Amino acid sequence: MFSLPSARSLLAACKTPFHHHHVPTTIPTTSLTTPLLIFSRARHQLAPRRINFLKRHKGCIPVPTGGSIKGTTLSYGEWGIRIKGNGMRLTAKQLTVAEEVIKRKIKAIKGAKVYMRVFPDIPVCIKGNETRMGKGKGTFEFWATRVPTGRVLFEIGGVPVREELAREALRLASDKLPTQNEFITRSTPPRLGSLLITETEAQDAISPVVAA
Numbered sequence: 001m002f003s004l005p006s007a008r009s010l011l012a013a014c015k016t017p018f019h020h021h022h023v024p025t026t027i028p029t030t031s032l033t034t035p036l037l038i039f040s041r042a043r044h045q046l047a048p049r050r051i052n053f054l055k056r057h058k059g060c061i062p063v064p065t066g067g068s069i070k071g072t073t074l075s076y077g078e079w080g081i082r083i084k085g086n087g088m089r090l091t092a093k094q095l096t097v098a099e100e101v102i103k104r105k106i107k108a109i110k111g112a113k114v115y116m117r118v119f120p121d122i123p124v125c126i127k128g129n130e131t132r133m134g135k136g137k138g139t140f141e142f143w144a145t146r147v148p149t150g151r152v153l154f155e156i157g158g159v160p161v162r163e164e165l166a167r168e169a170l171r172l173a174s175d176k177l178p179t180q181n182e183f184i185t186r187s188t189p190p191r192l193g194s195l196l197i198t199e200t201e202a203q204d205a206i207s208p209v210v211a212a
Contacts, residue, residue: 046092047143048121055125055137061087062148069190069197072150076115077157078186079166081173085180087148092120095145095153098173102154105169106161113158120145150191153181 074080099114106112120143127138147153154173156166167183174181190197 046096046120048119051121051123054123054140056123059122059146061089061146063087064148064150064193067192069150069192071117071152072190072192073188074152074155074184074186075117077113077155079157079161079163079170080115080117080152080155080184081170081181082152082184082191083147083149083179084182085149087146087151088177088179089122089124089144089146090118090120090153090177090179091124092143094177095120098154098176101172101176102156102169105172106156106165109159109161109165111159112156112161115155115157117152117155118145118147122146147179149193152184153177 072082095116095118099116102114106114122144124141124144125138126141154170156169170181170183
């Protein structure tokens with residue numbers, strides 16, 4: 001068995017200049033001058049490239065009280081799923097697993113694409129169990145995103161895909177997520193929270209304003 005060096009020792013080794021006595025000077029000696037590229041903890045495929053602060057407040061799930069229906073309908077594909085139940089905080093790992101399930105199911109169709117409409121850009125910090133209170137915020141653990149009710153999560157498009165295959169792929173992806181989702185198409189009306197906005201309801205909402 002052997003022990004791995006710590007991050008501090010790796011950083012010190014990267015900063016310490018190398019003295020090569022028997023190596024020609026033409027060989028570059030700055031191969032370890034970028035320690036962040038060598039040792040980066042918890043790097044994930046779904047992670048923002050640049051951030052200002054690694055630790056952030058916990059926050060809460062946004063509630064669409066202003067009447068906005070942005071992000072509740074399809075924009076890129078022909079089939080999709082959106083949140084029908086309560087809003088939830090989805091982690092980067094959950095989104096990655098759901099995306100891989102959809103890609104595995106539709107990989108037989110050449111040209112089919114999967115569009116992810118949300119992105120985990122919120123750092124979540126967690127303290128260990130049985131830890132005393134105080135002494136600052138916990139350490140970074142994973143990336144997540146807060147998704148409200150009615151937000152579209154995934155879309156399938158690119159080429160024509162049969163509805164049966166799209167339903168099965170999106171159903172398998174919904175089973176990997178901790179939320180209650182619904183299958184939507186291009187003709188599905190937008191959603192404002194738990195309310196579906198149909199054409200008649202939109203006209204009834206606009207008519208009093210026009211009359212005034």
